[in-house]
Amino acid sequence: MTSKPLFKVLTPATDAQATIHIWFNDQPLSVPGGRSVAAALLAAGVQRFRATPVSGAPRAPYCMMGACFECLVEIDGMPSRQSCLVTVKDGMRIHSQEGARDLPPSSDMNPLENAHGR
């Protein structure tokens, strides 16, 4: 899930950047706050953010400015969020995006309508 972080926080944390606790792929993860989800995950040792829909190849943030869409993850049930554009919040539930996005969960949706797995 996580390994040796590729990036580290240089400056001593200010209050706004204090450690917060999130979930990544259902595992608790402590990350520095006051930054984008992508920056927080990179500093916490997440290297693989998603797998491509075509070949399942691992991908991670490439541009950090909202252009490349390589940092797509699911955040609090919403798929295909650009993690470089979303500010990380305590308690966020984040999942790596595996292949094509699923339909967002909907309580009144007939489960059979989503049975084809996309």
Added chain:
Amino acid sequence: MAADTVDVAVIGAGPAGLAAATQAARAGLSVVLLDEQEAVGGQIYRAIERSDAQRREILGPDYAAGAALASEFARSGARYVPNASVWQVTRERSVHYLKDGKVSSFEARRVVLATGALERPFPIPGWTLPGVMTAGAAQILLKSAGEVPAEPPILVGCGPLLYLLGWQYVRAGVPIRALVDTTRHEDRWRAKRHMLSALRAWPYLSKGLQLMRTLRDAGVAMHEAADELRVESGIDEDGSERARALNFSVRGVSHRIEANVILLHQGVVPNTQFTHSLRASHKWDEAQLCFAPLTDQWGELDVPGIFVAGDGGGIGGAQAAETQGEVTALAIAAQLGAIDTAARNRSAAPLLRRLAEVMRIRPFLDSLYRPRDENRMPKDEVIVCRCEEVTAGELRSFVKLGCLGPNQAKSFGRCGMGPCQGRLCGLTVTEVIADARSVPPETVGYYRIRPPIKPLTLGELAGE
């Protein structure tokens, strides 16, 4: 749908957008500035209002200069809408955006597109691996989050931003494994004919020389004239594939350097998503190897009432962008009757002179840091379209089957049809097809960009 109308909508809060919005508001016009980030500054002055003295010290005086621009904007009376993804601007100047999951729209009498630049695609083997990112991305991590590579990175390519990042890492005490430069002796030779005009932009030139000296003095391993770049993959502790080393050769001698962070850069190009979606006329700029929209001296497109300011109209850098923003605001103020033409011309004259001055360095830079053919039109096995994983070889096989341009490449093999909407492959696809057909890039053209410029769900769209 809201029936609001404003005088000026500005899209993008970098130097051009901030300057345009500030000046237009000062002229008494109602101004709304929309930006995708959570704070002003664009990428060049990213997180400028949050950065402390230490971070500004690391990033240098050119970055700190953005603080004045940001505070002038804050006092200007222009309305600021952060976290707003503008997904459509129509030729009739309706502006549609998504913010906090809700879509909104309004009408603007004039629109300023200040959407800046993107880093040029750098398609080499292994460029899609985790651990490989752009130098700009690494710089954004430093500016916005104070993050630096945990282990010494390799900086690869050419161009001012690459050396600036190295300089900033040295100042931050971050060791650099190597700077692998693709610039060759003949590039320096070619650039020499622009030296005279470059010398007239001496402050810029001397800054550049100082950056390089700092890197040398810090003992950064420098490799020049590198070609045959290839990122080698390794398997991580958790079983996932990632970058492990950079392979390259210098004058036939092979090199291999290990690193888990490899930072690529070979210049920036205009972000033309909006101007292309508006069907404005564009030209192929052979010096900058990119498409740029055609504008008059005020930045107005051949779509009346819609202007471009800053790098989105052609790469000129932050100072040029800020000046263009001011010039554009003057033109709009005159069109809307806030000032008369004589006042516009009087105020614009010194700005246009300054613009010409800061642009003097460009022919030299464009010539010296012209990205290598092999790093723009890669070998067959290299992925060109990252989203749909289409290789250069597949693209060339489409051409053999009769594919004439980027739009047909979509139907041949989904090239450019992923979520990035061609931002990361558009120029590569144009050049590879042009090269395979032996015609100029202008003949081949660019993707037909359609709204939504940023993806949004049908549910969000239905909310309007």
